[in-house]
Structures are given as structure tokens and as C-alpha cells.
Amino acid sequence: MINLDHLNAQQRAAVTAPLGQVLVLAGPGSGKTRVLTQRIAFLIEAMGVRPHNILAVTFTNKAAREMQHRLQSLLGDAAEGVWLGTFHANCARILRREAQYLSFDNNFVIMDSDDQQALVKRAIRELNLDEKLYRPTSIHAAISTAKNNLITPADFPTQSYRDEITKRIYERYQSLLRDSNAVDFDDLLLETVRLLVDNPQVRERYARRFEHILVDEFQDTNLVQYELLKLLASIHGNLFVVGDEDQSIYRWRGADYRNVLRFEEDYPACQKILLEQNYRSTQTVLDAARAVIDRNKHRTRKHLFSERGSGERLVLYEAVDEHAEAAFVVDTIQQWINSGKARGSDFAVMYRTNAQSRLLEEAFLRAGLPYRLVGALRFYGRREVKDLICFLRLVHNPDDEVSLARVINVPPRGVGEKTMVALQLTARQANMTAGQLLIELGEKGEQSPHWGRFSGRSILPLTDFGSLLAGWRRAVADGLSLPGLFDRILLDTAYQEYIDDGSNEGKERWDNVQELRRLAYEFREGGLTAFLENLALVSDQDTLPEEAGNAATLLTLHAAKGLEFRFVFIIGLDEGLLPHARSKDDPEEMAEERRLLYVGITRAKDRVYLVRAHQRSQYGGPEIQEPSRFLEDLPESLIQRQGQRRQRERWESPESRALRTRLFTPSHQQTSAALVEPRFHPTDRVRHPVWGEGIVMESRIQDGDETVDVFFESVGFKRLVASLANLEILPKS
Numbered sequence: 200m201i202n203l204d205h206l207n208a209q210q211r212a213a214v215t216a217p218l219g220q221v222l223v224l225a226g227p228g229s230g231k232t233r234v235l236t237q238r239i240a241f242l243i244e245a246m247g248v249r250p251h252n253i254l255a256v257t258f259t260n261k262a263a264r265e266m267q268h269r270l271q272s273l274l275g276d277a278a279e280g281v282w283l284g285t286f287h288a289n290c291a292r293i294l295r296r297e298a299q300y301l302s303f304d305n306n307f308v309i310m311d312s313d314d315q316q317a318l319v320k321r322a323i324r325e326l327n328l329d330e331k332l333y334r335p336t337s338i339h340a341a342i343s344t345a346k347n348n349l350i351t352p353a354d355f356p357t358q359s360y361r362d363e364i365t366k367r368i369y370e371r372y373q374s375l376l377r378d379s380n381a382v383d384f385d386d387l388l389l390e391t392v393r394l395l396v397d398n399p400q401v402r403e404r405y406a407r408r409f410e411h412i413l414v415d416e417f418q419d420t421n422l423v424q425y426e427l428l429k430l431l432a433s434i435h436g437n438l439f440v441v442g443d444e445d446q447s448i449y450r451w452r453g454a455d456y457r458n459v460l461r462f463e464e465d466y467p468a469c470q471k472i473l474l475e476q477n478y479r480s481t482q483t484v485l486d487a488a489r490a491v492i493d494r495n496k497h498r499t500r501k502h503l504f505s506e507r508g509s510g511e512r513l514v515l516y517e518a519v520d521e522h523a524e525a526a527f528v529v530d531t532i533q534q535w536i537n538s539g540k541a542r543g544s545d546f547a548v549m550y551r552t553n554a555q556s557r558l559l560e561e562a563f564l565r566a567g568l569p570y571r572l573v574g575a576l577r578f579y580g581r582r583e584v585k586d587l588i589c590f591l592r593l594v595h596n597p598d599d600e601v602s603l604a605r606v607i608n609v610p611p612r613g614v615g616e617k618t619m620v621a622l623q624l625t626a627r628q629a630n631m632t633a634g635q636l637l638i639e640l641g642e643k644g645e646q647s648p649h650w651g652r653f654s655g656r657s658i659l660p661l662t663d664f665g666s667l668l669a670g671w672r673r674a675v676a677d678g679l680s681l682p683g684l685f686d687r688i689l690l691d692t693a694y695q696e697y698i699d700d701g702s703n704e705g706k707e708r709w710d711n712v713q714e715l716r717r718l719a720y721e722f723r724e725g726g727l728t729a730f731l732e733n734l735a736l737v738s739d740q741d742t743l744p745e746e747a748g749n750a751a752t753l754l755t756l757h758a759a760k761g762l763e764f765r766f767v768f769i770i771g772l773d774e775g776l777l778p779h780a781r782s783k784d785d786p787e788e789m790a791e792e793r794r795l796l797y798v799g800i801t802r803a804k805d806r807v808y809l810v811r812a813h814q815r816s817q818y819g820g821p822e823i824q825e826p827s828r829f830l831e832d833l834p835e836s837l838i839q840r841q842g843q844r845r846q847r848e849r850w851e852s853p854e855s856r857a858l859r860t861r862l863f864t865p866s867h868q869q870t871s872a873a874l875v876e877p878r879f880h881p882t883d884r885v886r887h888p889v890w891g892e893g894i895v896m897e898s899r900i901q902d903g904d905e906t907v908d909v910f911f912e913s914v915g916f917k918r919l920v921a922s923l924a925n926l927e928i929l930p931k932s
């Protein structure tokens with residue numbers, strides 16, 4: 200029988216709450232996610248509910264996987280069959296099953312955000328509009344907002360001329376999507392709601408099936424998601440939602456924390472349960488977090504206590520500038536690790552915008568400290584990865600115009616803009632998609648009735664590509680596995696020669712291809728459809744490798760939701776960065792910036808470092824920064840000030856001082872003191888404090904500093920700055 204002893208009384212009340220609607224509203228670290236998982240186990244074990252009848256919604260795929268593991272360890276095989284995933288993943292699953300009711304086939308592709316931008320651009324161009332006047336990003340945002348509020352092109356409100364234009368782009372964009380047999384992220388939700396509203400028998404089928412629906416991070420649902428929940432719960436009405444209004448940080452994506460109020464209105468009989476003990480953080484961390492969030496109006500004050508002791512004060516560090524900011528972070532982490540009291544994976548460094556990660560990365564690299572970066576230069580955003588995904592998507596769905604446009608000339612085979620236009624035009628006249636026409640050309644060659652429509656120069660590359668595509672599709676139909684298909688595409692396109700020119704970047708690109716192949720191998724059973732679906736639905740947080748290893752995590756505050764770390768650094772606590780400049784004139788936005796900081800602080804178990812820079816370079820010259828207004832709300836008794844206004848030296852290690860001196864000494868002065876002879880030579884054996892032993896491949900003097908390329912047994916090839924990397928030369932054996 201399921202064991203509830205390790206829960207506190209409030210948590211137990213939530214887990215065992217009677218049927219109906221349950222709303223668990225509680226602060227960070229109070230066990231909401233844990234309670235939700237236990238509730239599923241309780242329903243299955245104690246209430247005899249079949250897993251098949253349970254739908255659980257998490258905020259990320261990673262969270263879904265974690266919950267799946269947790270359930271597995273609680274219940275073993277009995278946990279199998281629960282529908283567990285993000286809103287998007289669950290909707291994609293429903294849409295694939297119900298394709299007969301929809302305006303697209305069940306092998307539809309899901310366009311990622313780059314694809315969506317490309318389509319909006321195309322729509323704007325096709326309507327002969329000026330891209331400078333109608334910026335694709337802002338139009339795309341308007342379309343997305345409309346979709347998240349259940350507004351179709353036909354219902355798009357037009358109060359101005361601009362609205363009128365946006366409406367037309369929205370219409371065009373939508374038909375481009377459908378022509379490609381594709382949906383965007385927002386469509387997944389919107390189309391599911393439409394499906395359920397327009398087809399009462401389908402609605403009834405799902406509403407009957409899902410006896411229990413559970414939702415984590417409920418404060419970040421948007422209107423479509425809320426409607427969806429209502430539809431799915433329309434028969435049994437067993438809705439178990441957990442959340443925290445103070446952690447609502449996805450307003451820009453249409454999230455509306457007022458859904459909590461809506462919930463209480465729509466379900467007046469709902470049981471409200473509060474959790475008050477925080478199991479994550481020290482009392483000092485909680486007090487500081489509360490001081491920040493208490494300034495927000497219109498919130499239910501929550502009482503939250505911790506039994507983890509009062510703990511250390513928060514460090515507030517003021518760096519001279521952004522380089523010293525990064526150096527402080529890396530130094531402090533280094534010192535903790537050297538002391539033996541922490542390991543790399545205990546640390547997270549959080550920031551407001553992705554761009555802030557670049558200097559941090561450099562500082563980590565120089566110090567030779569391993570790190571992993573969440574989001575930003577996403578693996579899936581890389582050119583080579585994207586190319587291969589598009590080839591695969593095209594095999595899966597030749598109607599996908601965005602993928603076709605991307606790879607038809609990869610590697611270059613002489614398909615230019617003109618040929619592309621001719622292809623699209625001919626296809627449209629023949630009532631086919633470009634992909635279908637290509638396949639026909641590939642299969643029939645000169646026998647194709649459309650052969651003569653193309654110039655002598657363009658027909659060959661088109662036929663060439665068409666026959667590749669046709670060949671791949673035939674091979675898949677004949678049972679070629681996903682890894683097999685992957686290799687065949689690489690071979691047929693001579694992709695390695697194209698991408699890997701022997702340079703380090705080339706090798707790295709090829710490594711990325713190999714990494715994707717490894718992923719494809721994991722889907723050898725599920726096949727192409729499952730693989731593509733999984734790729735389309737990965738979100739920023741999901742780019743975290745499963746095993747943290749010994750690396751510190753660098754991530755945006757947004758991506759930090761739901762996670763926890765022993766040590767949390769939040770950098771860029773300056774006006775304009777956090778709060779972000781964009782929020783200056785909008786009180787709602789400002790309140791959200793505050794929640795963002797709150798989410799960041801409450802990720803910490805043991806210690807928080809808040810870091811800011813006295814000046815930052817902007818548009819060429821350095822500019823003095825104002826400290827973030829949020830810092831004023833922290834009681835002096837909870838913080839310990841360090842940095843510029845205190846003695847900086849005390850806080851600087853030799854490495855960071857070397858870095859700072861180098862960065863702030865004008866280069867003409869540097870060269871006079873600069874090295875002329877490398878200290879390291881090829882074949883030297885060296886030892887690095889983190890990566891262990893390695894062999895020097897090359898060393899040279901660059902900008903007055905020595906750069907060494909080393910091959911380490913543990914991590915492979917690394918490029919290091921000798922004066923900072925702490926490399927020890929080992930005696931020749």
C-alpha cells in the first residue's frame with residue numbers, strides 16, 4: 200500500500216482529498232510537485248483508478264520524464280498508461296488520433312519557432328507588404344496572442360488599419376501552414392479545443408476517459424489551456440491543480456494567473472488546500488524571497504516556514520563591470536569546489552536574457568570549469584542539426600514547404616531562388632504541393648507531364664533531389680529503420696564532406712550530427728513519427744542533459760522554474776536588465792519582473808549570490824548602471840555586501856586578477872610585458888585541476904597571451920589560455 204508517512208499533514212490532506220476539484224495553492228518548495236505525483240500514485244493504488252483514465256499535465260517534457268520515473272519507482276509497472284506530458288504533447292497525441300475530424304492529416308509536422316518566423320515572413324512577402332513596417336517578430340507575436348485567446352483569423356478584431364493588415368497576414372500564414380500539412384505550437388492547443396467544441400462525440404469520448412486530470416504549475420496556464428481543461432473535465436469534474444500565483448512568469452506567452460480566480464469562480468465547490476512548510480530552502484533564503492515578493496499588490500500572502508535552519512545571509516556583490524561580474528561568479532564557484540564542500544552540479548547561474556550568458560561562458564572556459572548551458576544556442580537550433588531534421592521531416596511529410604525550402608539546395612545543387620519560384624508555380628498550377636511534384640519528377644523523369652515546364656538548367660537538380668526524396672520514402676515504406684534512414688541521407692547527400700571541412704568548427708558540426716544520430720537510434724522502435732514529434736516538442740529546459748555530471752548550470756530565470764540547486768547566482772541585478780527595460784512603464788510587467796527574481800531566489804537550497812556591475816559597456820562605451828530597484832527591498836540584516844564598495848581584493852583570486860588586469864590594461868601596454876616564447880610545446884604532458892592529464896597539441900602566443908590546445912583523456916580537445924588555466928607541466932616519462 201502506498202506510504203504517506205513522509206508527507207506532512209497538509210500534504211497528506213491534498214494527496215487524499217475527496218473527488219471533485221482541488222486547488223493546491225502554495226509557495227515554492229512546499230512540495231506541490233511532489234504532492235501531485237503522490238496523488239497519481241494514490242489514485243491508482245488506493246482508489247483503484249486505472250492509469251489509462253488519468254491525465255497529468257506538466258510544464259516541460261523534462262518534468263514529465265521525472266514524474267514518470269518517480270511513479271515508476273512508487274508503483275512499478277502499475278504506473279504504465281497514465282497520459283503524462285505537457286499541454287502541447289498531450290494535444291499532439293489527441294490530434295494525431297482524431298485526424299479524420301481535422302483539416303490536416305495525421306502525419307502533420309509541428310513547426311518550431313524558427314519555421315514559424317520563416318512562414319510569417321513568407322506571408323508578408325506574398326502579400327507585398329513591407330517587412331520594415333510589419334516586422335515578422337511582432338506580427339508573429341500578435342498571431343500567437345490571438346491564438347492563445349482562441350481568436351481565429353475570421354474573428355480577429357480590426358480597430359485600425361494595422362489590425363486589418365495583421366488579420367490578412369494571419370489568414371495567409373494559416374493557409375501556408377495548412378498547405379504544408381503543418382501546425383504551430385499554438386495550433387496544437389487551439390485545434391484541440393476546436394476539435395472538442397465542434398465534435399460533441401469526440402469531446403464525450405475524452406471527457407469520459409479522463410476520470411482524473413492533474414495540472415502542475417497551474418498559474419502559468421493560458422486561456423486556451425484553461426478551456427481545454429474545462430472541456431476534458433466536463434464529465435467527471437475531477438480536476439486537481441497545483442500552483443503559486445507568485446511564480447507566474449509566462450505572461451508574454453499568454454499565461455494568465457487570473458485563471459486561479461477563474462477556477463474558483465467556475466468551480467465554487469472546489470477544495471482549497473494550502474501548504475506551508477518549505478522543504479527546499481533555509482529560512483534566510485525564504486525571508487529574502489518574501490521581502491521581494493511582498494511588494495507586489497493583489498496577492499494572497501502566504502505563510503511559509505522552513506525547518507532547515509536560518510542559514511547564511513545572501514551575498515550582494517557589486518563588480519566593477521560585466522567582466523568582473525563573470526569573474527566573481529567563476530571564482531566563487533572555483534573556491535567552493537576547491538574547498539571540497541561542493542561539486543560543480545550544485546551551482547546554477549541565472550540571468551534575465553540569453554545574451555548575458557556569453558561572458559559567463561568565456562569565464563568558465565578560461566577557468567577550465569565545466570558548465571552546461573540551457574537554451575540559448577540550442578542544440579536543435581544549430582544549422583547542421585536543423586538541416587537533418589528538415590530532411591527527415593520531408594521524408595515524413597513531403598508537403599512541408601518550410602523544410603523543403605531549407606534543404607532543397609543542401610548541399611548546393613544549383614537550385615536558386617528562380618528555380619524555387621518556378622517549382623512552386625508549376626506545382627500550384629498542377630494542384631500539387633512542391634514536394635509531390637518533385638517526387639513525381641524523381642520517379643518519372645522525362646515521362647512526367649511537368650518535365651517540359653522547367654528550363655534545361657533547372658530540371659536536373661530538381662529531378663535529382665526528387666529522386667533522392669522518392670528513394671528515401673520508398674526505403675522507409677519497405678521497412679528501413681530510422682537510424683538506417685539517417686545514415687542513408689548522410690550518404691546520399693555526402694553530408695559529412697559538406698559540413699566538416701577539417702576545421703575545429705567542422706568537427707564540432709559533425710559531432711552534433713552524430714549526437715542527433717544517437718538520439719535517432721533511441722527512437723529506432725518508435726520510428727520517424729515519434730522521433731519528429733519528440734524533437735518538435737522539446738522546450739528550452741529540455742536541452743538539459745539527463746545526467747548533470749559535474750557541471751554548473753547556466754540558464755535564464757524563466758528556464759529555472761520548478762528546479763532546485765544548492766547554490767544560486769543571479770547576475771545582472773541592474774536597472775534595465777532586471778527589471779528589464781521593457782517593463783519600465785507597465786506596472787503589470789514590473790510585477791512580473793519581480794516574480795521572476797522571486798522564482799530565481801527560491802530555487803536555492805543553501806545560498807544565494809546576487810551580483811551586479813557598476814558599469815557595463817553599451818554601444819561602444821561603458822555606462823554607469825543603477826542598482827536594481829528590487830535590491831532596496833532586501834532587509835540589510837539578510838545580506839552581506841561585497842565587491843566594489845568593500846575591499847575588492849579580498850574577493851579576488853589570482854586568476855581573476857590576472858583576467859581583470861588583462862582586460863583592463865590597454866593592449867599597447869600589454870604587449871610590452873607580453874610573452875614572446877610559448878611555455879608549452881607539442882607533446883608536453885600536462886595536468887589540469889579539473890580535466891586531469893592531457894597532451895599539448897599546439898601552443899601559440901596570441902594578444903600577448905599563450906593559447907594552448909590540449910587533448911585530455913577525460914573530455915577530449917580543449918583550447919585554454921595558459922595564464923589562467925592553471926596547467927601543470929608533467930615530467931616526460
Ligand SMILES: Nc1ncnc2c1ncn2[C@@H]1O[C@H](COP(=O)(O)OP(=O)(O)OP(=O)(O)O)[C@@H](O)[C@H]1O
Binds near residue numbers: 227231443761763
Ligand atoms: N514532506 C516532505 N519531506 C521531505 N522532503 C520534501 C517533502 N515535501 C517536499 N520535499 C522536498 O522539497 C523539495 C521541493 O518540493 P517540490 O519541488 O515538490 O516543491 P514545489 O512546491 O513543487 O516547488 P516549486 O514551486 O518551486 O515548483 C523537493 O526536493 C522535495 O523532494
Ligand SMILES: [Mg+2]
Binds near residue numbers: 231232233
Ligand atoms: Mg513544482
